[in-house]
Amino acid sequence: MIYSNNFRRSAQSLAVVSAIALFGAMDTAHAQQPTPLGDSAMVRLIRGLMQSGTLTKDVGEALLAQAQTEAIAAQQAQRQAAAPTAVAGGLRVEPGDVRVPYISQTVRDQIRDEVKGQVMAQAKTEGWAAPNETPEWSKRIHVEGDMRVRNESRSYSGGNSNIEINWGAINEGSGFDVNPTTNLALPSLLNTRQDRRNQLKARARLGIFADITDQTKAGMRLASGSDDSPVSTTQTLGGGLGKKNVWLDQMWLSHKPQEWLTITGGRFGNPFVSTDMLYSNDLNFDGIAAQFDKTLANKDISLFGTLGLIPLEYSSDSFPSRSQDKQSSENKWMLGAQFGANWKLDKENSVRGALAYYDFHNTEGQVSQPCALYAGAEACSTDWSRPAFMQKGNTLMLLRNIALDPANPANTPQPQYVGLASKFQLIDLNLRWDTKVAGYGLRLDANYLRNQAYDKAKMFAHAQGGIVNNFGGTGGTSEADFQSGGNAYSVQATFGKPSPAARGDWNVLAGYKRIEPDALPDGFNDSTFHQGGTNAKGYFLGGSYAIDKNLWFTGRWSATKQVFGPPLAIDTLQLEFNARF
Template sequence: MSAPTSAPTPVPFNPANKAMNQLQRHIPILRRCALAAAVASAFALSAGHASAQAAAAAPSETAMVKLIRGLIQSGTLAKDVGEALLAQAQTEALAAQQAQQRLAAASTAASASVAGGVRLEAGDVRVPYISQTVRDQIRDEVKAQVMAQAKDEGWAAPNETPEWSKRIRVEGDVRVRNESRGYAGNNSNIETNWSEFNKGAGYDINQNTNLALPPLLNTRQDRRNLFRARARLGVFADLSENTKAGVRLASGSDESPVSTTQTLGGGLGKKSVWLDQMWISHKPVDWLTVTAGRFGNPFMSTDILFSNDLNFDGIAAQFEKKLASNRDLTLFGTLGLIPLEYNSDNSPSRSQNKMKSENKWLLGAQAGAEWKIDEDNRLRGALAYYNFRNITGQISQPCALYSGDDGCSTDWSRPAFMQKGNTLMLLRDIKLDPLNPAGTPQPQYVGLASKFRLIDLNLRWDTKVAGNNLRLDANYVRNTAYSATDIWNRAGVRSMIVNNFGATGGTTKADFKSGGNAYMLQATYGKPAPANRGDWNVLAGYKRIEPDAMPDGYNDSTFHGGGTNARGYFLGGSYAIDKNMWFTGRWISTKEVYGPPQSIDTLQLEFNARF
């Protein structure tokens, strides 16, 4: 028999519990209403300082109090429950109002303190505080808008230079050199300076009318500690992906094509600046570049033939192509049309009958290949042909200078520039005054006696020895147009050859000494072109240049004082003391190949900088 079930214990009536039950049933409604009240309160709090003061003086019922009153009046809440909630809401509203008043008083005091202790009056404007985070956000937004506008309009871009400046680069170098030259005491002291001989109205070779010696070279007196400098500055522009242009200025003591070195001193006078390069180049296809104007040497060559400072006038086409079947083999070549000299189109200047135009040219063609054998070995070779057209001297038609002739017919054939070494001959066939033959002045010019059609072979091998670079260079030049018989016959029956005779002093054909071959061997160990601090190299080499192996006007101006008819060795080395700055020392010892003794030793010490 089961125990009787006990009756439930009655729960005493509590208005608060009844209010809670009623409130739970109306929570969704109250939440929505409370959200609306909160939004309204937020707008009310942001109304301004004057509104806050008015609210503090005459408090009004809160939205929650009004809500509860409305629920009681509509019957939604029982009266007893509503009155309990209304009392609690009024108590909370009063506490919130008091806290708001205290906050407003503190804010007013803080504003007065920030303003330097001045109390704000009616009508004053209070600037609200903006945090650093907000200020940074505003700044970034404004900057982004301005930069976007600038980029769209093309007048600026962030962290970038203008577009045109990216296509232009400035390059240059400076060299300061101390140079000493030593001459052997037994050198011949009768060496004519033929370049000076050809200047002006010519040198009068008639000893009856001219007792002065021709201009002579210094061959015995040493020159110590000669300070010299070179500066070059170029501006080069990429006009498009395939077209470029360049202009370069350079120093120089004179208009010599083979040297831009300026001798210092001269009473501390200002130094000359020359237009060294001016060119435009275009690539019609990837493997071909055409350059016109005045530009650097487009051929693979050494300074035995063309000085490192020599620039070329005219037009050159260069090609370079890697073989598809062997990407380690590259073919290259150059074609050049180089004007060497135009004779005056107004010569003779005091004659009604002008001479025809005579132009001198260099036509050059070269083909070569470079083979990358492996990471440590690379071979490069080239074979070139150079045809120097119309540069050989010619004996003139008989000219009667004594009767007022304005020059002779082949004066144009004398070289525009020469150094020394080539075989030379007199150019003018001067008529004698029949009334005074012995007293007729005979001002003469000289010209080149040989023709020049050169075969030039260049070889280079780059390898590594003991972890460092080793470069071996070889260069052989042969003047295929050289012929001693042709030279002698070209000078005429009166034997107008003036130099390159043996040391005996004789001037017959049997005494004539010349040749048409030249070669150079050089080894460079270390970095061939020092660029970074600590880079170094040492080099040694030997040259032999026979008198008529090449025109003497275009090769290195230091070896034997420039020109041909020279042989000797050279030693040197370089060390980079900083980035793009290096020191170089060089010793060159040379002597003649044929003819009277002529020994020259040269020491060069120099600092170089590149930028």
């Protein structure tokens, strides 16, 4: 064991120091009972410590020389004690007497101090000298975590449409048969009218982070969650008191080749400056991100930026699984670039601005080649293009071009998947102003998003007539009946401490959002506002108060409705008790 070896070394070192300190006493003992040099306990001790590495060779040999000198001196003193008194004018010299040099107390003290200093330096390096000290490697690792308990209530308007299809559930299954002759059942539908009151939820996150070197760091974090949703780590309680799931939420390595540049790879927190209108606060990113941060000479302005290569999804290597002819790889990516600046105007005012571009590559749905499912085909060629995760709001299209059975075309089942009808190439502008009002902090945030790729005519042409949602109240499904848009914006004011940490810290906030259906992908934003997704507008109010260090209460209320389409109004109240460590 490492600690037993260190203890043994410590004991040996202390023995050396004690032995040197007691040289005077040993002289007397040797004078009474002389011991041959080769057999003395001191010599054996010193040689043993040299062999174990506790004493260096030069220090050990010096101690051996001193021990030999003192042993000879002790023997000579014994003989002199038994001899006649010295004659006048000098000492009586007997045959066989040996003259030895004298080692002063100062030299002995110096040797003792050198040995002691060497032993203590080794003990400090290895971390075993002091019982309250920890090994050096443990000082480079730290643990962080947070806990949250939430009571959530959702209220739905009695005038809401009761036909809101759960498209995500359709994509997760074997598809929905759209042929009314072979399927009379409704698709999976969302709840839109029955309230959900006082649902208890909880969240737990625990991260371990290591400073490998001054330039290289690593991190890993575990998190709770009812499922593998990328936008929420909240666990709904209940479930028959069954145990809850734990997910690997983060795992990353980062390196700083320059003081102003950090490169991170793996699964990591959001590297972009953004609001939860685009990316949920619980969302983590897979891939590689390069971040730079440079303070200018006057120290009042700093520049920052991020480049990100984010893989969203890879098609299966063995698709279709029961076919000898496999499909080529199809990959979905998000490429992001952002540039911004912080400017400290004076002691009470600072502003931040950031402009970003996000290109979601190959995420739109694709109409398949004709596929003869009736003849035993297990899949169609573009099944890969359905989203891996979706909430609600985006315009959707049918993916499968299903061939009909010539022997019985009317009764051919037609199980369909859906994909995104629009491409997404986003311009994202974020602005923030921090100031003081009556001695308290005031933060104003604004976010504007525009999907540069939104084009209604191109969407209908690309879908080949297969658009399935976001039509108005007329009941028609033509392009003239279609309602959508590619813009989104949000504003928020926060008065007080934006992030309560010390006892007595508080804040209140208010804001408004408006997100048109195809302004952004609906799978990555806040899962609370309008229960996630796009095609939503409404206001929100909230506040927090810290009752102790890193311990605070939060309340938040949002009232939302759909921007286009049938009515869907949802009010959400969340009361939370939070802690971090």
